[in-house]
Amino acid sequence: MATQSPFSFLENLAQRIVAGPQPPQWMVHEVQQRVVLLLNHVLMQEREAMGRLLGQSGRVARVQWRQFSMALQVTPAGLFNVAAPGAQPDLQIVVTETSPLALAQTALRGDKPTISIQGDVQLAGEINWLVDHVRWDLEEDLARIVGDAPAHAIAQGARRVTQALGAFVARFAGGRAGSQPPDRAPS
Missing domain, CATH: 1.20.5 (Single alpha-helices involved in coiled-coils or other helix-helix interfaces)
Structure with missing residues (x-):
């Protein structure tokens, strides 16, 4: 029988504190649904954007910042939906800047944050086009x-x-x- 260290509880507690508080899963799901509604609302005002996404139907893009992530699947209508849990992403986009202050500075300057991209080049190109050309009025x-x-x-x-x-x-x-x-x- 293996014995546990008496400090394992403190070690686990320290890891949880460093990771920060985690929102409940229902809240994460609801926020993701609202983000998808907003994205689709903006996309529906740009027919060209929807047309560009039509060719990427079924593809999944996963965006991650720190411990937060969201996987979006392109629908046959050229819009987005939250991908099914466990869906394999075709494109992985990781925002590499971990500081919220630095991200806010970047956004307020109108610049794009530093990101790491892995996966499907065509999907990455279409998403980059969306970021560069689609604006919410x-x-x-x-x-x-x-x-x-x-x-x-x-x-x-x-x-x-x-x-x-x-x-x-x-x-x-x-x-x-x-x-x-x-x-x-x-x-």
């Missing part, structure tokens, strides 16, 4: 609900908040690196 969607003028005001306010957040993140990152914020002269 949030203002247009808001206008359908609240009207043109309020939607424009909301979108303009959101752009200002995004710009302010970008400036704050840039200053915060600059301060951590030991550099002066761009709008201040050195003392």
Whole structure:
């Protein structure tokens, strides 16, 4: 009979703490479903995007960041669906930047994050085309609900908040690196 170390409990506890809290599986499933609905809503506004995905029907792309992952399967309609559990991905996309702050800085600059890609080159090319050419027109969607003028005001306010957040993140990152914020002269 093998004996366990008395510290195995502490070791397991430390591993769980380092990994961070894990959301319940039902929550992960619901978030993934909402992401698919949003992606498909945006894709349905771009007929060319759907047409490009038609040729990739049945293919599975898995996107991963840290311990979070999502597998998407291309449907015969040229849209996405959550892939079945255990589905083998044809394309593996791993976001290699682990820092949420660095990812936020990259997004606010309008840049793409650093990624590692393995698998089907055609599927990777089509997904890259989608990333480069398909944009969500949030203002247009808001206008359908609240009207043109309020939607424009909301979108303009959101752009200002995004710009302010970008400036704050840039200053915060600059301060951590030991550099002066761009709008201040050195003392």
